[in-house]
Structures are given as C-alpha cells and as structure tokens.
Amino acid sequence: MSTKPLAGCDLLGLKGLDRETLGHYLTTAAEFEKIIKRDIKKVPTLKGKSVITLFYENSTRTRTSFEAAGKYMSADVINISGSTSSTTKGESLRDTFLTLQALTADCIIMRTPFSGAPEQAAAWVDVPVINAGDGMHEHPTQGLLDAYTIQKVKGPLDGLKVAIVGDVAHSRVARSNVWGLSTLGADVHLVGPNTLMPRDISQLPVTVHNTLESGLAGADVVMVLRLQLERMSKALFPTAREYHMTFGINEATLRYAKPDAIVMHPGPMNRGLEIGGDLPDGHQSVICQQVTSGVAVRMAALYLLLGADGIEG
Amino acid sequence: MKTILLRGGHVVDPANNIDAINDVLILNGVIKAVGQNIDVTADIDVRDCTGLIVAPGLIDIHVHLREPGQEYKEDLASGLGAAAAGGFTAVACMPNTAPVIDSAPIVRDLVTRAKDVHKARLWVIAALSKGMKNTELTEMADLKAAGAVAVSDDAYQVQDPLFLRRAMEYAAMVNLPVLLHCENTTLSEGGVMNEGLVSTELGLKGLPREAYELDVARAGLLAMLTGAKTHILHVSTRGEAELVRHFKQKGAPLTAETGPHYWCVTDEAVQGYNTHAKMNPPLRTSDDCAAMAAAVADGTMDAIATDHAPHADYEKTQEFALAPFGIVGLETSLALGITYLIKTGKVSWTRFIDAMSTQPAKIIGVAGGTLTPGAAADVTVIAPDVTWVVDAASFVSKGRNTPFDGVELRGRAVMTIVGGEVVHG
Ligand SMILES: [Zn+2]
Ligand SMILES: [Zn+2]
Numbered sequence: 001m002s003t004k005p006l007a008g009c010d011l012l013g014l015k016g017l018d019r020e021t022l023g024h025y026l027t028t029a030a031e032f033e034k035i036i037k038r039d040i041k042k043v044p045t046l047k048g049k050s051v052i053t054l055f056y057e058n059s060t061r062t063r064t065s066f067e068a069a070g071k072y073m074s075a076d077v078i079n080i081s082g083s084t085s086s087t088t089k090g091e092s093l094r095d096t097f098l099t100l101q102a103l104t105a106d107c108i109i110m111r112t113p114f115s116g117a118p119e120q121a122a123a124w125v126d127v128p129v130i131n132a133g134d135g136m137h138e139h140p141t142q143g144l145l146d147a148y149t150i151q152k153v154k155g156p157l158d159g160l161k162v163a164i165v166g167d168v169a170h171s172r173v174a175r176s177n178v179w180g181l182s183t184l185g186a187d188v189h190l191v192g193p194n195t196l197m198p199r200d201i202s203q204l205p206v207t208v209h210n211t212l213e214s215g216l217a218g219a220d221v222v223m224v225l226r227l228q229l230e231r232m233s234k235a236l237f238p239t240a241r242e243y244h245m246t247f248g249i250n251e252a253t254l255r256y257a258k259p260d261a262i263v264m265h266p267g268p269m270n271r272g273l274e275i276g277g278d279l280p281d282g283h284q285s286v287i288c289q290q291v292t293s294g295v296a297v298r299m300a301a302l303y304l305l306l307g308a309d310g311i312e313g
Numbered sequence: 314m315k316t317i318l319l320r321g322g323h324v325v326d327p328a329n330n331i332d333a334i335n336d337v338l339i340l341n342g343v344i345k346a347v348g349q350n351i352d353v354t355a356d357i358d359v360r361d362c363t364g365l366i367v368a369p370g371l372i373d374i375h376v377h378l379r380e381p382g383q384e385y386k387e388d389l390a391s392g393l394g395a396a397a398a399g400g401f402t403a404v405a406c407m408p409n410t411a412p413v414i415d416s417a418p419i420v421r422d423l424v425t426r427a428k429d430v431h432k433a434r435l436w437v438i439a440a441l442s443k444g445m446k447n448t449e450l451t452e453m454a455d456l457k458a459a460g461a462v463a464v465s466d467d468a469y470q471v472q473d474p475l476f477l478r479r480a481m482e483y484a485a486m487v488n489l490p491v492l493l494h495c496e497n498t499t500l501s502e503g504g505v506m507n508e509g510l511v512s513t514e515l516g517l518k519g520l521p522r523e524a525y526e527l528d529v530a531r532a533g534l535l536a537m538l539t540g541a542k543t544h545i546l547h548v549s550t551r552g553e554a555e556l557v558r559h560f561k562q563k564g565a566p567l568t569a570e571t572g573p574h575y576w577c578v579t580d581e582a583v584q585g586y587n588t589h590a591k592m593n594p595p596l597r598t599s600d601d602c603a604a605m606a607a608a609v610a611d612g613t614m615d616a617i618a619t620d621h622a623p624h625a626d627y628e629k630t631q632e633f634a635l636a637p638f639g640i641v642g643l644e645t646s647l648a649l650g651i652t653y654l655i656k657t658g659k660v661s662w663t664r665f666i667d668a669m670s671t672q673p674a675k676i677i678g679v680a681g682g683t684l685t686p687g688a689a690a691d692v693t694v695i696a697p698d699v700t701w702v703v704d705a706a707s708f709v710s711k712g713r714n715t716p717f718d719g720v721e722l723r724g725r726a727v728m729t730i731v732g733g734e735v736v737h738g
Contacts, residue, residue, distance in 0.1 A: 015514065094630055114632035115516035116586030135634075137516030172516060199519060200510040 007307025010122040010129045013138035014180040028300035046075035055111040056082035069298035101125040128305040143176030145293040158185035166225030191215030195236040216256035223264045227274040250276030322362025327667035328683035339690040342733035370402025370691030372673035375618035382411030387623040395710035396433035397737040399643040400726025402691035403434035415440035417459035445469040462677045465492035481541035490542040495528035507580040507595040526552040533560030545569040549594035551604035570616040573649035576605040588636035615672040623712025641712040651724030694728035
C-alpha cells in the first residue's frame with residue numbers, strides 16, 4: 001500500500017472493500033489501541049481538524065465512541081443531533097451537508113435511519129463521510145471493530161466459523177459483518193427465524209440456519225444481534241419467551257458452539273431476551289473488549305481518511 | 314390546413330394489415346388515402362419518408378401530467394409537448410392531481426385547455442373514488458358525459474374487495490374501462506424497491522412481486538364477475554403476465570400494459586441509491602425483463618404505456634426512501650422499444666405499433682390507432698435507425714427524472730402529426 005491510500009476516501013460500507021484495505025484498517029487500529037491504553041492517551045494527530053458527528057438517531061454509544069476517537073487525536077469534535085439540526089425545519093439532507101462542508105468540516109460522521117443516505121451524501125460533498133450506521137444497510141466501523149476484536153482474541157480470521165444470531169433482516173451490523181468477515185476469510189453462518197431473514201439472503205456468502213443447534217455447531221465466534229421488541233407487533237415472532245427459548249444465547253445454547261467460543265454483542269443488550277442474563281459477564285464474553293476496539297478502529301478510520309501525517313501527529 | 318403527402322415511407326398500420334412501402338395523403342386533417350404513387354399537385358406539402366416508418370399516431374394511456382395543482386412538476390403545455398416530441402399524438406392523464414380529477418368540471422376544464430396547447434391530444438382518466446380515498450364512488454356517468462374515458466385510482470388502489478366489486482359493476486354499467494394499479498398494499502407495506510437480493514444488500518424495504526401478483530389475480534376474478542372492461546396498469550413481473558394470460562384465456566374482459574423500463578432495466582439500477590430508478594411497481598429482475606418482452610411480443614401485454622411521472626429535481630434529491638416514486642417516459646419510450654424490442658428481433662414492427670397505438674386506442678375506447686382513410690390524421694413518422702444519446706436536460710417535459718440520461722438509443726420520432734397539423738419535427 002502507498003502511504004496514504006485512503007486519504008480523502010469515504011467509509012460507507014464494508015461491501016466491496018478488499019482484504020488489503022480491511023487489513024490496513026485493522027493494523028492501524030492496533031497502533032491506536034496501544035495509544036489509548038497509555039496513561040496519557042491524547043496525541044496531536046488531528047490537531048486543527050474538525051470532525052462533525054451528525055446523528056439522526058439516538059446512539060449515545062456510537063456517538064461517544066466517535067467523539068472519544070476524535071478527541072484522543074486532538075480533533076475538534078462538533079456534535080449535531082437530528083433534533084437540534086435544521087432537518088426538523090425541513091432542510092434537505094443535501095443542503096445540510098453543503099452547509100457542514102461550508103463550515104469547513106474535515107469529516108462528517110453520519111448516523112441515519114435511512115439506508116443509503118451516507119452514500120448519497122458522500123456524492124454531494126468533497127469531505128470524507130463516515131457511515132456510523134444507516135438504516136438496515138451497513139455499520140462499517142462496527143464491522144471493523146468486530147473483525148478487530150475477533151482477530152485480537154482468536155488470531156487470523158481465515159477458516160474461523162462465525163455465527164451471527166438474531167434479527168438479520170433489520171440489522172446493519174449483520175450486513176457489515178457478512179461482508180467484512182467473509183472477505184477476511186471467515187466462514188459466516190446466519191441463524192434466526194425465517195421472519196427475520198431478508199429475501200435471498202442465502203445468495204450472500206453465508207450459510208443460513210433456523211436452529212441454534214445447526215448454526216452454532218463448531219462455531220468459534222457467536223455474535224448476538226440486538227432484538228427490538230417492537231418487532232413482535234409485526235408478527236415477526238410470537239413472544240419474548242419463545243424467542244429466548246429458540247434463539248436466545250445462554251449457557252445451555254452456547255454449548256452447541258466450540259468450548260472456547262467467544263460471545264459478542266454490538267449493544268445495547270436486552271439481557272434475558274437475545275442473550276442470557278449472566279452471559280455478557282462470563283469468561284467467554286468479549287463485549288467490553290468490543291467497546292475498546294470501537295474507539296481504536298474509529299481512530300484508525302479518522303486517521304486514514306483524513307490523511308494525517310503520522311499516528312503520533 | 315395544408316395537404317400533406319408522406320411519400321415512400323414504410324407504412325405500418327396493424328389495424329389494416331399494412332406493412333409495406335406506401336404513400337399517405339392527408340387532406341383537411343384526415344387520412345385521405347394510403348397507397349402507391351399517389352398523384353401530387355402543386356400545393357401539396359410533400360415529405361420524403363424514404364427509409365422511415367409511417368405509423369398511426371402513438372398513444373400513451375398512462376401518464377401523469379400533474380394538472381391541476383402540481384404545475385411545478387409538469388403542466389399541460391410541457392406534458393403534451395413532451396408527448397409530441399416523443400412521437401405521441403395522444404395521451405391519457407391520470408387523476409392523482411391536486412385537486413383529484415373526480416368531478417365533471419375538472420374534466421371539462423382539462424379537455425378544453427388541452428386543445429389550446431396544439432400538441433398531443435389529451436384524454437382524461439377520472440378517479441374511481443372521490444378524492445381517490447376508496448370510500449365513495451365518483452359520479453361516473455357525469456364524468457363520462459364530461460369527456461372522461463376511463464376511471465382509475467392508480468397508486469391509491471382500492472384494497473377493499475367489496476368496494477372494488479361495486480366500482481367495477483358500476484363502471485361496467487356506464488361502460489367506462491377500469492384501470493387498475495394492482496398491488497396488495499398490506500403485503501407491500503413500506504417497500505421502496507423490488508424485494509430480492511439487491512434490496513437485501515442495500516437494506517431497503519422490498520416491494521415483493523407477490524403483492525402485485527395477488528392483486529392481479531383479484532382483478533382477473535372481479536373482471537369475470539362484473540364484466541367490467543378491466544385494464545391492468547404497469548405489469549412488471551413474469552407472474553403477473555402469466556396471470557393476465559390465464560384470465561384472458563378464461564375469457565375475462567381483461568387488457569394489460571407494461572412500460573419500457575420493465576423490459577430493459579433491472580433492480581441493479583438502484584445500486585448507489587439511484588432515486589431515478591425508483592418507481593412503483595419497481596424495476597425487477599432480468600427474468601422479468603425477458604418475460605415482459607415476450608409478453609409484448611405475444612400480445613399478453615396489449616399495450617405499452619410509460620407511467621410518465623415527472624418530479625422536480627429537489628424531490629428526487631433526497632434519501633432513497635423519501636424520494637417520490639416515478640420516472641418520466643414520454644421522450645424515451647419509442648426509442649426504448651426500438652432499441653430493446655425491435656432491434657433485438659424480439660418484437661415485430663406490426664406488433665410494436667399495435668401496442669403503441671392501435672391497442673391503446675381500443676383500451677380506452679377512443680378514435681385513433683389507425684391510418685384508415687377517413688380517420689383523423691394522427692400520424693407518427695419514425696427514423697428507425699438513427700442513433701442518439703438521451704439528454705434529460707433537453708427534455709420538453711419539466712421532469713428530468715429518468716434512469717436513461719446519457720444512454721445511447723436507436724430510433725426516434727422525426728415528425729408527429731395531430732389532426733393533420735405537424736406538432737413536432
Ligand atoms: Zn400505478
Ligand atoms: Zn401511474
């Protein structure tokens with residue numbers, strides 16, 4: 001790779017990113033994880049750069065992670081939320097982006113309920129756009145942080161069996177992981193009820209299962225997706241009880257996977273629904289590591305896209 | 314009014330089984346004669362049509378002209394002008410306007426004002442229900458007397474089967490065709506593109522083909538029950554075409570149309586969240602495209618219609634799910650047929666002109682679609698081999714929302730004649 005191959009690029013999704021590019025994000029993230037584990041984590045890497053987070057959905061977790069990533073690298077981080085932005089006054093997304101660009105933002109990080117909006121917006125402005133989750137489409141930094149976490153705990157992804165369990169249909173996390181993990185050589189399996197599997201999903205590089213027993217068999221990684229209870233009203237599953245009985249990951253069902261399998265969850269969790277009450281605190285859980293990985297990966301993304309001169313600035 | 318002689322063109326007139334080199338003489342706004350070596354006198358305007366197709370004027374029975382109320386999207390002048398530029402001598406406009414075309418005065422006003430435009434003719438489709446709200450019938454007899462040629466709630470398709478039955482029974486009585494946008498909106502709720510691999514990848518809610526096929530089946534059954542002249546709008550799937558074929562074989566009074574984009578573009582065009590590839594019904598798969606071409610060829614699709622749906626640029630420049638459905642079609646329809654149906658050998662000129670002119674006139678029960686001597690001189694002259702590149706910015710229509718901008722196509726209307734007057738070319 002050349003020195004600044006990603007400078008000026010957007011990060012909109014993991015689909016289409018090649019192994020080399022994904023690897024570049026992950027190795028860069030490893031450098032940043034070292035930095036944030038220091039006593040004094042702040043580096044001047046992005047001093048004088050301004051990063052705007054534009055969130056049309058509430059997500060304290062993801063926004064805080066991006067904000068921390070920017071601040072640890074000395075960027076000025078400005079947070080705009082859907083409710084305080086002009087969109088509620090009827091301004092178009094394009095006008096909002098043109099305004100943010102005119103405010104001389106160096107990077108715009110966007111979370112939106114509308115699939116594809118970051119990709120559309122990226123075409124309207126010159127500054128790098130990072131997709132922080134768009135509708136049911138992608139959440140690329142989540143996909144990267146998951147890959148980073150797995151690699152850190154389990155080693156290279158080649159040949160690892162990863163089972164992604166739950167509401168695949170509505171999950172941008174699932175989609176980003178399908179693309180990212182399969183490109184990196186993992187064997188990706190999807191497990192969930194038919195009602196939460198989108199049409200033609202089996203044409204993606206995955207194997208689809210309707211039981212945990214088959215889906216988790218021999219799994220090195222069990223990735224649990226968040227289930228929104230509102231889905232029940234759409235007849236997507238009968239009750240929380242039955243969901244937990246058939247697709248909940250708990251001590252008993254986790255035994256279908258390898259004994260040393262790790263358990264992941266993008267958060268926020270519904271303990272007792274998609275994941276057993278105590279499991280997140282158990283020795284197989286890497287859920288807290290995922291959060292730390294998230295900051296490192298987002299620092300790597302900002303660093304690479306903004307084309308900074310050196311990790312330490 | 315000048316006497317015009319279209320000399321030496323390849324005349325395609327399906328209604329009279331003509332498919333040969335002929336002259337066409339137009340006198341006093343009507344077709345005077347079609348034949349070989351028609352005599353020329355001094356004051357005749359002779360147009361050399363060597364190498365050109367001379368056809369009965371094309372008719373698009375499914376367009377949205379946005380009047381009254383949404384003139385920023387399109388108006389009678391721009392819409393009927395776009396029609397003429399695309400080779401259409403007549404169009405039928407849908408009633409989803411503001412206000413809805415659901416009363417006789419609105420119909421009369423449109424009919425009157427369209428004549429002043431001096432471009433394509435306008436036929437008016439009235440709403441099936443008041444305000445297209447699916448709860449009360451419109452005054453169909455009065456609407457018909459005012460000039461309405463059909464009734465439709467188009468995209469506001471009646472979901473209640475009993476209400477639809479009553480509407481079709483009533484329309485059958487007043488002899489107005491019922492034009493149905495077949496979609497079970499419970500099954501398609503929230504969808505914005507074809508449901509399939511592409512929607513799954515893009516994370517967009519799907520419009521499953523089954524929602525449309527289910528409703529075509531209902532329409533076929535109710536057509537049999539009520540005897541109403543029933544026309545299925547914008548067929549997009551292989552399954553719908555099979556159902557139309559099935560009910561026609563059973564003798565249902567059923568006709569159907571498909572549109573150009575359904576035989577040459579697939580849902581892959583949505584990649585990149587291209588809102589110019591967003592319409593309802595949505596772009597489907599290559600298998601459906603092949604089925605649409607075959608269904609035009611064998612006549613299962615009686616007619617070709619564009620569902621011309623102009624929108625302002627800023628309306629299409631939005632998040633994909635928020636952008637309105639619809640694309641413009643009047644200025645590309647003919648070329649998309651020539652390029653993808655005729656030049657590929659899938660459809661003959663005779664069947665193509667039948668689907669673009671003769672059958673559309675029959676479906677809405679209006680004059681036109683033939684060069685029979687005595688008929689109004691609505692004629693389209695087509696250069697079948699010319700190559701051109703679509704430039705949306707130069708459309709006569711106010712709408713630039715087309716997925717075909719920059720695409721190279723074959724064939725174009727070089728002259729459009731309405732009632733003996735050259736309105737284009
Ligand atoms: Zn429609
Ligand atoms: Zn329509």
